[in-house]
Each structure stands twice: as C-alpha cells, then as structure tokens.
Amino acid sequence: MTEFLMPSLGADMEDGTLVEWRKKIGDTVKRGDIIAEVETQKGLIEIELFDEGVIEKLLIKEGEKVPVGTPMALINPDGAGVETKKVTASKKKEVELHPIEEKAEPQVMEKLTKDIRIKATPIAKKIAEDKGIDLSQITGSGEKGAITKDDVENAIVQKGEISKTEKGEKPVEKLVEVEPEKTGTQPSEAELYKKEKQPVEVKKERSVNPAEVIRSAVAAAMSKSNREIPHYYLEKRIDMSKALAWMKETNRERPIQKRLLPAALFIKAVASSLDEVPELNAIWENGLQLKNEINIGFVISLRTGGIIVPAILQADAKSVDEIMDALNDVIPRARALKLRSSELSDSTITITNIGEGSADKVFGVIYPPQVAIVGFGNITEQAFAENGMLGIRPVVDVTLAGDHRATDGITGSRFLASLNKYLQNPESL
Amino acid sequence: MNEEEIKNIIFQLLKKIAPDTEPSALQPDENIREVLNIDSFDSLQFIVSLNEKLGIEIPEEDYGKISTLKSLTSYLFKKLKS
Numbered sequence: 090m091t092e093f094l095m096p097s098l099g100a101d102m103e104d105g106t107l108v109e110w111r112k113k114i115g116d117t118v119k120r121g122d123i124i125a126e127v128e129t130q131k132g133l134i135e136i137e138l139f140d141e142g143v144i145e146k147l148l149i150k151e152g153e154k155v156p157v158g159t160p161m162a163l164i165n166p167d168g169a170g171v172e173t174k175k176v177t178a179s180k181k182k183e184v185e186l187h188p189i190e191e192k193a194e195p196q197v198m199e200k201l202t203k204d205i206r207i208k209a210t211p212i213a214k215k216i217a218e219d220k221g222i223d224l225s226q227i228t229g230s231g232e233k234g235a236i237t238k239d240d241v242e243n244a245i246v247q248k249g250e251i252s253k254t255e256k257g258e259k260p261v262e263k264l265v266e267v268e269p270e271k272t273g274t275q276p277s278e279a280e281l282y283k284k285e286k287q288p289v290e291v292k293k294e295r296s297v298n299p300a301e302v303i304r305s306a307v308a309a310a311m312s313k314s315n316r317e318i319p320h321y322y323l324e325k326r327i328d329m330s331k332a333l334a335w336m337k338e339t340n341r342e343r344p345i346q347k348r349l350l351p352a353a354l355f356i357k358a359v360a361s362s363l364d365e366v367p368e369l370n371a372i373w374e375n376g377l378q379l380k381n382e383i384n385i386g387f388v389i390s391l392r393t394g395g396i397i398v399p400a401i402l403q404a405d406a407k408s409v410d411e412i413m414d415a416l417n418d419v420i421p422r423a424r425a426l427k428l429r430s431s432e433l434s435d436s437t438i439t440i441t442n443i444g445e446g447s448a449d450k451v452f453g454v455i456y457p458p459q460v461a462i463v464g465f466g467n468i469t470e471q472a473f474a475e476n477g478m479l480g481i482r483p484v485v486d487v488t489l490a491g492d493h494r495a496t497d498g499i500t501g502s503r504f505l506a507s508l509n510k511y512l513q514n515p516e517s518l
Numbered sequence: 519m520n521e522e523e524i525k526n527i528i529f530q531l532l533k534k535i536a537p538d539t540e541p542s543a544l545q546p547d548e549n550i551r552e553v554l555n556i557d558s559f560d561s562l563q564f565i566v567s568l569n570e571k572l573g574i575e576i577p578e579e580d581y582g583k584i585s586t587l588k589s590l591t592s593y594l595f596k597k598l599k600s
Binding site: 344 | 536537538551552555557558559562563565566569575576577578579
C-alpha cells in the first residue's frame with residue numbers, strides 16, 4: 090500500500106488545507122493525475138500523483154489542514170491492473186479490513202504527535218484553534234517550551250491575520266470567489282464529504298488576505314536563503330543584437346498568438362547552458378545533489394504584490410516555441426494562483442527576468458534548496474566594443490548568484506560564457 | 519466603429535489584464551504600460567486580445583506607435599477604416 094502524503098511545494102510550505110478530492114475511493118489512478126486541490130500559501134494548487142494504483146482510502150476530509158508529510162490517502166499499487174489476477178481476489182479482503190484499521194491510525198498518530206510534541210496552555214490552544222493557527226509551527230516561550238497565549242498572538246500577527254474580536258479593525262477580505270465556483274461545478278460525490286462540519290475551518294483559512302500570505306511565504310523563503318546560503322555573484326554583458334534580429338524575423342512570420350518574447354529565448358538558453366554546466370542544476374541538501382531534469386522556475390510578479398515561481402518543466406527538452414507555449418499557459422494560472430504541485434515543487438534553478446523598461450540588472454536571492462539563480466535585466470542600447478569596433482547594440486546584463494557551498498565562481502563563469510554562446514547563436518536553440 | 523467605441527473596447531481589454539487599475543482614467547498622452555504597470559507578457563496578451571476582438575494584426579515594428587491611449591485609438595481607427 091502506498092501512502093499519498095501532503096507534498097511540500099517549496100522550502101517555505103509548512104502545511105496545506107485540502108479543499109477538494111478530485112478522486113474517489115475505487116478510482117484507478119496513474120502518475121500525473123490530479124488527486125486533490127490544496128490551499129497553500131501559494132494559492133489553490135492542483136496536486137499531482139506520482140504513483141499508480143487504485144485509491145483505497147481517503148484519510149483526510151475536505152477542509153482539513155494538515156502539515157507537510159501527513160498521509161492523505163492510501164493507494165493500492167496492485168490495483169492498477171498490472172498482472173494482478175490472483176492479487177485482486179486476496180486484496181479484496183484487505184480492502185475490507187484496511188479501512189477500519191487505517192482509519193483510526195493517522196488520526197491517533199496525529200493526536201499523539203500533537204499531544205507529545207506540542208505543549209501549550211489551554212487558552213493558547215483555544216485561540217490557535219479559533220484562528221486556524223498551527224501550533225506545531227510555533228516555538229513556545231513558556232515553561233519548558235510551552236506555547237503561551239502571547240506566542241499564539243505573535244504568530245497571528247506574523248501571519249498577517251487581523252484579530253477580529255479583539256481589535257475590531259476593518260473586516261478582512263475573503264477569498265470567496267473560489268467557493269461559489271466550486272460548489273456550482275462540482276459533482277455531488279465531493280459535496281458529501283465537504284458539507285458536514287469542515288467548511289467553517291476552510292473559511293477561517295481563507296479569511297487571510299492572499300497578498301499578505303504570499304508576502305510572508307516570500308519572506309520565509311528569502312530569510313532562510315539569506316541565513317543559510319553564502320551567495321557569490323557574477324555578471325556578464327551579453328550582446329542581444331543577433332538574438333533579437335532572429336526573434337524579429339521569426340515573429341514576422343507568425344500569427345500574433347505564436348509570437349515569441351525574449352523570456353522564452355532566455356529560458357531555453359539557460360536550459361541548454363545547464364546541459365553543459367550541470368553543477369548549477371541541483372539542490373543543496375546534505376551536500377550537492379545534481380538533478381537530471383532541468384525544471385526552470387520563472388519568477389512571476391503578482392499585481393497585488395509578491396512573487397510566485399512556477400516551473401517550466403524539462404525546459405531542455407522543449408523547443409523555444411514549446412517554452413513560449415508553456416509561459417502562455419503558466420503565467421495566467423500563476424497570476425490566478427492556480428498551479429499544479431509539480432510546477433511549484435520541482436524547480437531545479439530559478440530565472441528572474443526583470444523585464445522591459447525596468448532596472449538594468451537584477452541580483453537574485455537563491456530559492457532554497459536550489460543552488461543558483463540567473464537574473465536578466467532590461468535590454469538596453471549600449472555602447473559595445475567588439476573586434477576593435479565600437480557600436481550601439483541592444484545589451485542585456487545577466488547575473489548569476491550561486492551557492493558557494495555547492496559551486497565556485499569558475500563554475501558560474503563557465504555557465505555565463507555558455508549562455509552567451511547560445512544567445513549569439515539563437516538559431517541553435 | 520467610432521473612436522469612442524474603440525476606446526471602450528481598449529478599456530475593457532486593459533481592465534481584464536490589469537483588473538486592479540482604472541484604464542478609463544488614463545490621460546490621452548500617458549504611456550499605457552507604464553501607468554497601468556503592464557509587463558511584456560501582459561502587453562502581448564493585450565495585443566492578442568485586440569486581434570481577437572477587432573481582427574487587427576499589429577506587427578511588432580508598430581509597437582512603438584501604440585504606446586498611448588491617443589496613439590493606440592487612432593492607430594486602430596485607421597486600420598479599421600482601411
């Protein structure tokens with residue numbers, strides 16, 4: 090039996106609230122299927138499966154908020170129909186037995202861990218429950234580390250949640266748009282689960298202003314990065330005249346819907362350069378771990394403030410056109426805070442592209458546990474000398490911030506040289 | 519279609535892209551992208567949506583001619599007439 094766990098969608102994610110099961114008991118599922126929608130600090134995320142099989146049991150109810158790593162469902166891998174003739178018969182019995190046992194287990198376990206690990210005063214527990222604050226995320230300042238009323242209130246302030254009862258300040262805007270849409274379109278199967286007692290809790294979660302929640306998620310990840318990662322910085326001026334001329338030419342032949350932006354070229358050039366310098370396509374977790382897939386996180390700023398970083402998956406295997414298609418697909422969803430779990434959790438490097446008309450250079454802060462971030466500034470016309478000649482060229486300043494625990498400047502420098510090579514030969518991308 | 523109707527369509531489409539802004543408050547000579555804080559991706563989406571709504575294909579080399587409300591409106595007006 091495989092346990093399906095609440096996934097971690099980044100170093101800054103601590104828990105998630107199950108909003109909706111997209112699969113039900115008995116459904117046959119395969120890798121890549123969306124099993125659930127989970128509300129996180131980064132919005133409503135569609136959670137994808139990495140296992141095959143038949144859903145045996147859904148362990149948590151819609152509306153429940155659980156920490157990362159909590160079992161959410163049980164999947165029977167033998168049920169997938171792969172050579173399972175005799176298994177199905179004997180498994181049948183297990184199906185009958187398991188649910189009863191397993192039903193109690195996670196809840197008991199959860200309660201046990203909570204009771205053992207978390208010491209909190211009754212009033213602190215009460216406030217935390219009312220405000221939807223997860224006590225396991227608070228460090229207690231009371232006797233023997235017990236969590237006090239003050240600790241919980243501090244956590245509430247940090248979470249950006251305004252205390253309605255005590256302060257009586259302006260009512261917080263609710264993210265209710267999601268709710269009517271959902272109930273309107275979802276089949277009754279899901280409704281059964283949802284309607285009982287849980288919606289109250291979900292409401293509480295949603296009463297937090299999404300912009301503030303994203304702000305605090307960014308704050309958490311960036312503080313961790315600054316605390317733990319010794320950054321080194323490199324910079325290279327790259328002549329963009331060939332790349333832009335190539336793009337202009339190809340765009341002239343395309344319908345508007347298929348036009349390319351420089352960002353697509355940048356992403357592709359980074360992916361190709363990572364093939365040559367794989368040390369930067371990695372994570373740092375108890376040492377350097379190189380990653381096979383090149384999944385490029387692309388920073389998208391939200392109009393309401395804050396950023397979100399969905400991944401362009403397997404960017405090295407995609408053509409420039411496919412990368413542009415991926416951007417057209419992912420940017421609007423990121424802005425609407427509707428991403429899939431793999432898009433948020435699987436990035437192996439990040440690109441920040443400060444874009445047209447803005448700052449000339451951007452020096453990024455690495456998103457842990459990644460080991461590098463590439464920053465593209467504004468493309469501007471600059472005096473550019475080459476082969477003893479001075480000319481005016483469109484130029485982009487590209488920076489690389491690398492984790493000095495993982496790599497040295499020489500590695501970063503090789504990467505930037507390779508990036509330059511690709512951007513001087515755009516047709517090779 | 520007169521210029522006023524074109525302007526209304528522009529406002530509608532801009533509002534979709536930048537819902538937190540008030541496009542109708544744009545001054546004729548203000549730079550649309552700067553004032554409404556529209557990045558290159560959204561700018562392309564806007565040009566795509568103009569194409570879908572009005573059937574006008576704006577080539578890349580004309581992007582410089584459509585940066586303000588006034589210039590964009592008259593650009594579209596001329597294209598629609600021809």
